[in-house]
Amino acid sequence: MKNNARKYALNILVDIEKNNAFSNIAINRELKGKDIPNIDRRFISELVYGVLENKMYLDFIISKFSKIKIKKINVKVLNILRMGLYQIIYLDKIPEFAAVNESVKLVKKVDFKATGFVNGILRSFLRNRNSIKVPTIKEDIIKHLSITYSHPEWLVERWLKEFGQDFTISLLKANNETPKLTVRTNTLKIKKEQLIEKLREKDVKVDTDTFVKEAIHIGNLGNIEDMEIYHKGFFQIQDESSMLVAHVLDPKPGEFVIDICAAPGGKTTHMAQLMDNDGKILARDIYKHKLKLINDNAKRLGINIIRTEVFDAEKIDERLLRKADKVLVDAPCSGFGIIRRKPELKYNKKAQDIKAISKLQLKILNNASKYVKKGGILVYSTCTIEKEENIDIIEKFLKEHKEFEMVDVNDYLPSAVRTKYQFLQLYPNIYKTDGFFICKLRRNNR
Numbered sequence: 001m002k003n004n005a006r007k008y009a010l011n012i013l014v015d016i017e018k019n020n021a022f023s024n025i026a027i028n029r030e031l032k033g034k035d036i037p038n039i040d041r042r043f044i045s046e047l048v049y050g051v052l053e054n055k056m057y058l059d060f061i062i063s064k065f066s067k068i069k070i071k072k073i074n075v076k077v078l079n080i081l082r083m084g085l086y087q088i089i090y091l092d093k094i095p096e097f098a099a100v101n102e103s104v105k106l107v108k109k110v111d112f113k114a115t116g117f118v119n120g121i122l123r124s125f126l127r128n129r130n131s132i133k134v135p136t137i138k139e140d141i142i143k144h145l146s147i148t149y150s151h152p153e154w155l156v157e158r159w160l161k162e163f164g165q166d167f168t169i170s171l172l173k174a175n176n177e178t179p180k181l182t183v184r185t186n187t188l189k190i191k192k193e194q195l196i197e198k199l200r201e202k203d204v205k206v207d208t209d210t211f212v213k214e215a216i217h218i219g220n221l222g223n224i225e226d227m228e229i230y231h232k233g234f235f236q237i238q239d240e241s242s243m244l245v246a247h248v249l250d251p252k253p254g255e256f257v258i259d260i261c262a263a264p265g266g267k268t269t270h271m272a273q274l275m276d277n278d279g280k281i282l283a284r285d286i287y288k289h290k291l292k293l294i295n296d297n298a299k300r301l302g303i304n305i306i307r308t309e310v311f312d313a314e315k316i317d318e319r320l321l322r323k324a325d326k327v328l329v330d331a332p333c334s335g336f337g338i339i340r341r342k343p344e345l346k347y348n349k350k351a352q353d354i355k356a357i358s359k360l361q362l363k364i365l366n367n368a369s370k371y372v373k374k375g376g377i378l379v380y381s382t383c384t385i386e387k388e389e390n391i392d393i394i395e396k397f398l399k400e401h402k403e404f405e406m407v408d409v410n411d412y413l414p415s416a417v418r419t420k421y422q423f424l425q426l427y428p429n430i431y432k433t434d435g436f437f438i439c440k441l442r443r444n445n446r
């Protein structure tokens with residue numbers, strides 16, 4: 001069965017590379033509807049994320065043994081090599097000869113004429129692994145960190161300037177760690193203790209050491225589509241950092257809330273839960289197909305106060321001016337706070353992308369602010385650690401909007417994540433959560 005698993009992993013990696021697909025979407029696309037045992041699903045996930053996390057280091061090794069330049073190697077063959085090396089270097093449970101043999105079997109099926117090439121490189125590595133020398137910190141700190149932790153040089157350089165050496169190293173390491181899987185109890189349908197019991201009945205490992213009260217860390221979930229308790233709407237998968245956003249917005253039953261960038265609806269449905277499914281939420285996104293995800297989630301979770309609508313947040317909707325009690329801008333961003341979950345993000349972006357996206361973020365925030373009524377609340381959040389997309393946006397916004405002021409988020413946060421700042425910036429290396437930014441603003445009564 002495992003060799004099938006390797007073939008699935010290969011298809012997923014090729015999809016990500018060729019089509020710029022997100023890892024989670026590519027995995028779903030490949031595995032959906034297939035009868036694959038959980039143990040193989042875990043192995044596929046381990047291979048896909050392992051290769052993505054360590055891609056630059058693996059390519060550095062391949063480049064030492066290959067006469068063909070990395071860019072010229074067929075993408076399937078390249079990913080077979082990466083998977084083979086990954087198993088040899090990182091997976092103790094796979095004997096080295098098995099990693100080589102299985103890679104050779106796979107390449108025979110996929111590109112027969114490259115068999116000798118793959119066999120040769122993997123065996124050369126086994127013979128000469130001690131000869132591989134990454135530049136040391138003293139020789140070239142940027143190259144050293146870039147290759148060792150597989151992050152592009154521009155990003156390493158940027159973070160070294162922003163955060164200094166020690167913090168950057170711990171951040172790079174944390175970005176290559178496997179994140180916890182966390183679910184939010186849907187308190188509209190079930191109490192946390194009851195959900196824990198139901199998860200345990202299904203042999204799901206449960207860890208209740210969380211800082212958000214409705215959160216539960218879980219292990220070995222398996223295929224969620226097979227779980228009755230998921231279909232019954234007892235929980236939603238969501239990282240704790242993301243759960244903090246709805247708590248900071250603090251919506252109350254009966255209020256009118258607008259969620260400007262809402263899909264797939266993790267925060268929208270959480271807000272509905274905190275509102276006790278009473279009031280109105282207008283959930284917008286620019287992509288129609290993504291709104292279906294919000295509707296499906298809301299239905300499953302037993303929520304009926306959400307209305308979804310396609311709307312481009314770069315435009316202004318005159319009908320909604322000063323109408324909302326609370327507005328959430330969970331802005332599109334570089335995603336550099338969730339590299340643990342989507343390692344492909346670190347390879348797909350450039351410094352100019354951050355500049356471009358920060359312009360969009362400020363525009364969306366400006367537009368969204370117009371919907372907030374007197375005394376109403378505006379929350380801005382992102383899943384990134386880039387200052388340019390976070391506090392810099394808020395500072396620019398507040399300069400132009402004297403009618404808004406910052407509200408201290410600490411009053412809405414669990415003690416574990418309170419800081420001396422009025423806004424919250426989470427980092428994966430500090431809190432073991434996704435990197436997240438949350439800032440709360442209030443329109444004054446003038």
Ligand SMILES: C[S@@+](CC[C@H](N)C(=O)[O-])C[C@H]1O[C@@H](n2cnc3c(N)ncnc32)[C@H](O)[C@@H]1O
Pocket residue numbers: 242260261262263264265266267268284285286287290311312313314330331332333
């Ligand atoms: C960070 S995600 C939102 C995640 C969501 N709030 C949640 O918790 O599940 C940002 C969303 O903004 C949407 N988006 C991007 N550009 C937009 C625009 N101009 N107008 C409206 N939505 C946009 C994206 O499609 C994406 O779904």
